[in-house]
Amino acid sequence: MxxxxxxxxxxxxxxxxxxxxxxxxxxxxxxxxxxxxxxxxxxxxxxxxxxxxxxxxxxxxxxxxxxxxxxxxxxxxTVYGWKCMLPSNNGIITLAPLLHKPIYATKACLLKTKNNKALIEPEIAFILNKDLSALKVYTNEQIDNAVGSAHLALELIENRFSKQYEATQFEKLADGLSNQGVYIGPEISQKKAYESNNITLIVEQEGDNSFNVAGQHPGKLPQLPLYWAINFLSANGFKLEKNQVFITGSYNGLMEMEINKQIQITYDGLGKIHVKFET
Known part of the structure; x- marks a missing residue:
């Protein structure tokens, strides 16, 4: 029904x-x-x-x-895309639909906060330029050709389970793995994106709260989870459509950012995101 x-x-x-x-x-x-x-x-x-x-x-x-x-x-x-990572060595799958429209390079990014902090994960996003039929197997080259653009991106995080509740991995997957949205930053070279295993992240927040981190992609290269996810979703009958966004793993895990302050996040050698998080 x-x-x-x-x-x-x-x-x-x-x-x-x-x-x-x-x-x-x-x-x-x-x-x-x-x-x-x-x-x-x-x-x-x-x-x-x-x-x-x-x-x-x-x-x-x-x-x-x-x-x-x-x-x-x-x-x-409607599904706006997917967050994904390569399956773990013990077979645990990380895959969840993006159910909120991505936020494209706005000066202010609205989101739900925790203790007045914005929770984000720095990633690279790939956007499809064509539909891909379900129940088909795609080569890496076919998937490369279906990627219309690569972008710097921030996953917006919200843990929706209560502190006392011990959610299982299956429950976390069903709930979207704490995803509340994706902020899409500037476009970058797809070739450079494909080479981005390690990235130095330079975070500068309004005031003096600035720091650098040595970022590393959990899947070694950001396109590898994309290849896996496209074929897994196709095999399970999901629609893969033009303009869907794929984020494939955080370069530094969860990061807490100040709200109502100008923030610049530099992906060294790739580009910069300028944003202010607001509630």
Whole structure:
């Protein structure tokens, strides 16, 4: 049964955990509908936590993919891209849809903060220039040709689970791995992006709070997770469309930035991001 995004979110806007039925009394399809609407409502309204009620569990990556597809459906069949990394040595997958429209190089970036700090991760973004059909296998060269541009980017982070709740990896995946959006900075050379294993990051904040860090990509090269993600998503029936954004791993993990201050982040040898974070 199809629910409009308005109706789904309205149902779960207030104290979702009190209205969800017991998970063990439900079929998986109904359970997934409830979980998808619950998690999406926390993104849209920001009230309460993403904690799943007692009895609602996710046991496999297949469960996660089913919920991600439902969240995309309830998001008006819209997905703006993906955050991804290479699978870990023990097979843990890092992949989540970007459900909010990317913010393109604005002077001010609105976001939800934690303790009046903006939580970000410095990355490189790749933007597709064409649609890629599902259920097909793509070579690295075909994926290279489907990348229209590379950009400096900042992932905007928001942990939506409560402190006392021990979310499983599957629950974190279903909730988008703490993603709240992506800030797209200036375009850079795709060739240089593909060579960017190590980058010195120079962070200058209004006032005297400035520092340098030696950034390293967790996938060795930023395009390698892109190659994996495109084929994994295609194999699992996801739409890969022109203008979708792919971010593939942070060069320095989570960083706390001041709000309401001018900030410049230099990716040495690539370019600079100028931004002010606001709530």
């Amino acid at each position: 199809f629910f409009s995004v308005f109706n789904v979110l309205l149902i779960f806007h207030h104290n979702t955990s009190s209205v969800l039925p017991e998970g063990n009394k439900m079929e998986n399809s109904e359970k997934f509908e409830h979980i998808a609407a619950h998690l999406l409502s926390k993104r849209e309204y920001g009230s309460g936590a993403s904690d799943l009620p007692k009895g609602f569990t996710l046991g496999s990556i297949e469960d996660v993919l089913a919920i991600q597809k439902l969240m995309i459906k309830h998001n008006g069949e």
